[in-house]
Amino acid sequence: MRDSVPVGRFAGVRVGLHWSVLGIVALVSAGLGGYVLPADFPGRAPVAYAVSGIIAALLLVCSVLAHEIAHAVVARRNGVAVEGITLWLLGGMARLRGEARTAGADFRIAAVGPATSFALALVFGAGGWAAAQLGADELVSAVLGYLAVLNAVLAVFNLVPAAPLDGGRVLRAALWAWRGDRFRAAVWSAWAGRGFGFLLIAAGIAEVLARSPGGLWWVLLGLFVVNMASAEEQQARIGVALAGITVGDVMSGPVDTAPAEQTVEQFFREAAVAHRHSTLPVLDEHGRPRGLVTLHDLREVPVQARSGTPLHQVARPLAELPVAEPGEPLALVLPRMTEAGRGRVLVCAGGELRGIISPSDIARVLADHRLSTTLPAGADLSWEPDARPPPPDWWFPGQQRPR
Structure with a gap:
């Protein structure tokens, strides 16, 4: 929402x-x-x-x-x-x-x-x-x-102890503390949520049949609870299946990066052809990650402004990006794959960039476990390793494309 x-x-x-x-x-x-x-x-x-x-x-x-x-x-x-x-x-x-x-x-x-x-x-x-x-x-x-x-x-x-309501979260926390398994606790909480949602729908239909239009509100609320609880159950089941797999097990590294102070024009003229990825972290002069830039964002910079626009001005700032540590459980990181990061998660430790998780990394590990999930809106699967080369419109008008 x-x-x-x-x-x-x-x-x-x-x-x-x-x-x-x-x-x-x-x-x-x-x-x-x-x-x-x-x-x-x-x-x-x-x-x-x-x-x-x-x-x-x-x-x-x-x-x-x-x-x-x-x-x-x-x-x-x-x-x-x-x-x-x-x-x-x-x-x-x-x-x-x-x-x-x-x-x-x-x-x-x-x-x-x-x-x-x-x-x-x-x-x-x-x-x-x-x-x-x-x-x-x-x-x-x-x-x-x-x-x-x-x-x-x-x-x-x-x-009410049913996900996604606050009571469902309280139930999940209690079961987690009791059994020591966060993901199974989330599954049980989601079951309770779906049951409660179906009860709301049934009550709303009964009210509508009794000629009370207020029942439509309960049906709407019940459908929302059922859908949200089902989504949480799917995510929790993925967590159960991926138990023991950490971010460090699936991250890609070393990571292609770009200097934060490099201008957009310099990047296109000197570096673009050397990179095989459409999304790149940008690093400051000390080698610390400062944000994430996509070639789509760079193409949106007017040609006349590219010589005076450093990459960090175009990049999405680190505060808005999903970040994880190598030792974190992979299942806890999946919800962080937001549109802001184009489905990427930066893996950092001690303030330094150690790796990156891309949608293709997630798709591969999910396929290995015969699982499926919805990747975030805006997740960019293009120009991964072994993908087709970059399209010609990355280059400047009138500039001969390097061979």
């Missing part, structure tokens, strides 16, 4: 909105402002109900954001990089670029979200009580009270 409207950074984490988040705002504002508040507190002007509903919807979205920021902050404190947070129709999603190293860290990352929602429920509840005691308008205390209930429901629902 990718955001379509970036809204900035909170606690150092990039936050964006998917267009479907408007669904939350519309449902809550219409439900409260159009039905619940007029029924419970009649006699107000229609605009008062509408404003109250919109404020409640926006505060609920902020509550979901706080829930996801809590996940992100605790994840970073436990050594897990966070790509960003996206708010959408069914709530929020913190996109982590890695996995927890221990069961305890996994538990803390999962549990802090519901804990934050419970805390917000107490804050809104206390605010509603205080507003009533101070003689504020009943709509004020009612909105705060409804927000307290909604946050409590959010916390309880997320604690």
Whole structure:
């Protein structure tokens, strides 16, 4: 789930909105402002109900954001990089670029979200009580009270022990700590998630048959849970099959690299023909990795600007790239193969580049184990060793291609 409207950074984490988040705002504002508040507190002007509903919807979205920021902050404190947070129709999603190293860290990352929602429920509840005691308008205390209930429901629902909900992560952490096998714990959590998802779908269909349109919401939520749980089960089964295989066992090395200060023009004139790969790490003057550049990105640089553009300005920065250590389990690294790295993972130790994992390396080891998985969007399999030579449009207009 990718955001379509970036809204900035909170606690150092990039936050964006998917267009479907408007669904939350519309449902809550219409439900409260159009039905619940007029029924419970009649006699107000229609605009008062509408404003109250919109404020409640926006505060609920902020509550979901706080829930996801809590996940992100605790994840970073436990050594897990966070790509960003996206708010959408069914709530929020913190996109982590890695996995927890221990069961305890996994538990803390999962549990802090519901804990934050419970805390917000107490804050809104206390605010509603205080507003009533101070003689504020009943709509004020009612909105705060409804927000307290909604946050409590959010916390309880997320604690259901079924992946991909937070409760499923808590279950996975508990089973991991008990049995010592993270991947089998993830499989069991995914089974629970699929079962819960099918229950939601069945309940939603029953509600629809009883002429309640609200059942469609449960069907949608159930389908989401089933699909996410199935994807997690597939990933966990790959982890079970690849147990014992480390990053160092499959990485390629030594790695073709390019100097970070070399200009795009110099690269095309002097180095491009010597490299057989379409994606290259760039190194600083001390030999430390600084980013990753693709020939597609270099071709996008205008010809007139190539002589003054160093490679590091075009390269995707190291902070945005998936990085692993040679001793890490390969199965934990697979989720890091993001579009930002074109499906590549840089293997570093002691600040130095030791190797690289490409989609072809992963495809080879998966084929050896008769497994299949979906490589990340944007993974570039072209111009690997023994692939066809580079296309002619890498060269400058008017420049004779070297023979």
